[in-house]
Every structure is written in C-alpha cells, then in structure tokens.
Amino acid sequence: MNRYRVPIVAAVVVVFLAIGAFLIFANQTKGGAKVTINATVSKGTSMSPGTWTAHHNDIVTVNITSDMDGEVHLHGYDIPFETKAGQVVTKTFTADKTGDFPIEWESTSTPLGHLVVS
Ligand SMILES: [Cu+2]
Known part of the structure; x- marks a missing residue:
C-alpha cells in the first residue's frame, strides 16, 4: 500500500467538509442583498x-x-x-x-x- 494514501484521503475529506460547511453558511446568511x-x-x-x-x-x-x-x-x-x-x-x-x-x-x-x- 502506498503510505501516502491515507493522508491524501484525509485531505480530500477535509476539503469536502470545508466546502459543505461553506455552502451551509452561505445559505444561512442569505439576506443582506x-x-x-x-x-x-x-x-x-x-x-x-x-x-x-x-x-x-x-x-x-x-x-x-x-x-x-x-x-x-x-x-x-x-x-x-x-x-x-x-x-x-x-x-x-x-x-x-x-x-x-x-x-x-x-x-x-x-x-x-x-x-x-x-
Ligand atoms: Cu399610517
């Protein structure tokens, strides 16, 4: 097994969580337009x-x-x-x-x- 695989998967998961959190936050702050x-x-x-x-x-x-x-x-x-x-x-x-x-x-x-x- 490639010993870099686990960190790469972890990094991808972190990026997806960050995007998800951003989208939820963006929706909640709707208004101010x-x-x-x-x-x-x-x-x-x-x-x-x-x-x-x-x-x-x-x-x-x-x-x-x-x-x-x-x-x-x-x-x-x-x-x-x-x-x-x-x-x-x-x-x-x-x-x-x-x-x-x-x-x-x-x-x-x-x-x-x-x-x-x-
Ligand atoms: Cu009046």
Missing part, C-alpha cells in the same frame, strides 16, 4: 406594485412616484415618504424586522399595499 423597489402611486388610492418583498436584513431602497402630493406611510418600520406630484421620493433602510407591514396613503388611511419581509 441590495433590493430596489420602484413603486407608482395613483390618486392616493392604488400602488403598483402593491406587494414589496425582501429578505431579512436586505438593504432596501424604495423609489416612489406619486401623481399627488401627500404621504405614503410604511407601517412597522414607520417610514413616511413625503411625495410631491411627479417627483421621485427615495428612502433606503435595512429590512431588520420580518413580517407583513401595511403601506397606506396616510391622510385618508387608504391601504395601498404591503411590505413582506421573509
């Missing part, structure tokens, strides 16, 4: 897209364009977007809370959609 959401609000009554999605700890940038002045309010994160007709309002935040968070046209409490952080 940069996510951009471009939303359009019409007449303070509807929004497209109505559902915003992100993973836990993603860095979320939201660009909202409204055809009316007013406030779009993201509940849970409690972020107000003060819109001016025809202008883009941009806010960036870390999705550090999981759940389903309502988004509304604040002055009339009209539901526009929701943010889902999984």
Whole structure:
C-alpha cells in the first residue's frame, strides 16, 4: 500500500467538509442583498406594485412616484415618504424586522399595499 494514501484521503475529506460547511453558511446568511423597489402611486388610492418583498436584513431602497402630493406611510418600520406630484421620493433602510407591514396613503388611511419581509 502506498503510505501516502491515507493522508491524501484525509485531505480530500477535509476539503469536502470545508466546502459543505461553506455552502451551509452561505445559505444561512442569505439576506443582506441590495433590493430596489420602484413603486407608482395613483390618486392616493392604488400602488403598483402593491406587494414589496425582501429578505431579512436586505438593504432596501424604495423609489416612489406619486401623481399627488401627500404621504405614503410604511407601517412597522414607520417610514413616511413625503411625495410631491411627479417627483421621485427615495428612502433606503435595512429590512431588520420580518413580517407583513401595511403601506397606506396616510391622510385618508387608504391601504395601498404591503411590505413582506421573509
Ligand atoms: Cu399610517
């Protein structure tokens, strides 16, 4: 028997374990990605897209364009977007809370959609 065989097999096993551990670790740390959401609000009554999605700890940038002045309010994160007709309002935040968070046209409490952080 080749006396180098055992160390070689051991080295191969170690490499495979390291790759496996890396892949498991990479999966567990999913999140932290940069996510951009471009939303359009019409007449303070509807929004497209109505559902915003992100993973836990993603860095979320939201660009909202409204055809009316007013406030779009993201509940849970409690972020107000003060819109001016025809202008883009941009806010960036870390999705550090999981759940389903309502988004509304604040002055009339009209539901526009929701943010889902999984
Ligand atoms: Cu509100």
